[in-house]
Amino acid sequence: AMEDGLRPGARICEGDCAVLKRDDVFKAVAVLRRRKIIFEKQWFYLDNAIGHIYGTTFEVTSGGNLQPKQEVEETTTETKEAGTDNRNIVDDGKSQKLTHDDIKALKDKGIKGQEIVQQLIENSTTFRDKTEFAQDKYIKKKKKKYEAVITIVKPSTRILSTMYYAREPGKINHLRYDTLAQMLTLGNIHAGNKMIVMETCAGLVLGAVMERMGGKKGRYGSIIQMYPGGGPVRAATSCFGFPKLFFNNLHEFPLSKVDSVLSGTFSTDTLPSEPEDNALGEEESNGLTDEKQTSLQETEEESTTEAAMEINQTEEQETMDVNAEDVEFKENKEKEDKENVREKQRKQWERRKKLIETAALLREKNADGLIVASKFHPTPLLLSLLEFVAPSRPFVVYCQYKEPLLECYTKLRKRGGVINLKLSETWLRNYQVLPDRSHPKLTMSGGGGYLLSGITVVLDKGKSDSSNLEALKMEEPSSKRCKVQDLHC
């Protein structure tokens, strides 16, 4: 009950997907009781956090429990002693009188971080000679080290994309969060779209798209996730903590079947190898498919009623095979085996049904947009997947490297049916803003990847002349000086 006027979902509940935050370090966790969490060199249980509001900051007590941090009065600004510059401060490493052992003893006694920082200040011979700014910086640094506070926040694209970029950029092809932000906007991702998403970013991009298409009552529109190998990877998607409703109208389709859909030869005879039951932990394979021989004699019909009838037939066969003289144990084992086989058959039948449905959705060729962010070369992906997109719709391709997008651009121009092609990257800089001390921060990301975006138009098939004309018209006029050297793609 929301007696306190807070929105549903404002409080931390057991079973939630949450994110731990300390300064700029994030970690996604499941909120479960008696589950030991290790974060930023501290270990603790989340039990005490349950019931508190998201955004609350906690301290870790000596028992490994969380306790909301009390708002403490900052030591009032009595005119404190401070120096004017550091010309006389010698860094001999001896200015702190407390030793490592002394500090450890304080920690072991259970002294709070705040108190430790105070002790460090008092035992520093050079503190009072530092300038106010230097004192500020010193206190901040010690607080960061000894005052271990953790904030529990709700997951969102903002938080998860920042987290993944900092912690596991390799898993997301070094897609920086601002680049992801551009993709969502350039792609006009919004409720009601029919989107095609092809990504190998652990499901982060999928999650971001889902977030922009979802509301309280569920998700509006539909998403078809294309995947290489045996099944889609959605490890990051699960970190968002979406309600079950969001997964309605989320379809998946194997890349290995794309060509058959385009050429009209699609059938469900050969499926990509079955994914593991626990798909969350799996790394996708590199497009290898196994031919799966099923134990049943499968017909080549695509009709789902045929498949259903087949399963019924085998059930009947099995029930007729009972040997009345079997030991009860053997009977039970057989029963169990039958159950397993039935379940497996049922699952496979479900999979085929879904595949057929999704292929039909693709064949409509009316998707509202295409998002590609993968480790694969973008050109073949774009050239095929664009076929499924309606005219006058945006598409965005991410690549960690610029060169493949140069080639992609060229091939798209040749193909025609696209306008407003743009190759870009974003440059991001964070700032420290403090009175008299404002400047860009020291470290910067060197690169966040590249984007190629455009808009589809009706494709003039069979008129290669006109597509060249179109290409020329859509090209930027080259500057006069370069005319001699430039050749249009």
Added chain:
Amino acid sequence: MSFVEYGDTIKDGDTAIVFLGHESMFPVKVQHGTVTQTKYGVIRHSTDLIGKKYGSKVTCSKGGWVFILHPTPELWTMNLPHRTQILYSTDISIITMMLELKPGSIVCESGTGSGSLSHALIRTVAPTGHLYTVEFHQQRAEKAREEFREHGVEHLVTVTNQDVCKNGFGVSNIADAVFLDIPSPWEAIGHAKSALKAEGGRICSFSPCIEQVQRTCLAMEEYGFTEINTLEILLRVYNVRTISLQIPDLGKAAEDNSSTGFDSSNPSNQGSPCANLQQGTVQFKSGVPLREMVGHTGYLTFATKS
């Protein structure tokens, strides 16, 4: 059509985008009986537009042709009539993500200006969210209302003509996010705080000058906002070009090509430099930066209401 929902065919009353060629386009209000002049000739709405599929090629009276595109907030941003300096999609993208906007979000914005950001916000919060936008200039406020009506989104937005620094946003304790693009944002922080929901609301302030940013950050701190973070984002665009560079004459004999450093034996290898030793050139594909780019629009400061 609508700015928040795709349609397939062009209808009377739609706002469509006429695309003429590289970065040359303009919006047009589709109306029976109207004609639109372009450099390629005349477009007759009744015969050339209404009923056609979006994305179609339309041949104009002089024989040249154009494409008719479905409007999106991004295309609108590139083509809207400026009443003020506007925000472009690069800034809009990061604002949208950092404010954690999604369908159902309640957002407050001031000033409305030319409605560039407004359209993008409305698109993101649709169909169940709402934008409360405040503009102190009466004509601009009225023009904004008119445009939202024309674009079929008036049910998703409320335009209020008042001074946000004096009178706030007109709502309290309900907003998921607040956005400020005004000369003195520090004067509106208090109002922003009261418009925001009790916990976890996000705020963003956009200012061209660092001095404004400093005052705003101080105000945010005073009002108890946390996670205060300032950044800037720039867009670098590359033109894709095939470039030919000449091989210099170093006085070598024509047959002795061993040390030019180029391998002309496999010209079919896409993407790698290709030497044409006859003509004395090497060709390669490059992403060439623009001569001039937008360097600075403004600083973006984000924070969370605690």
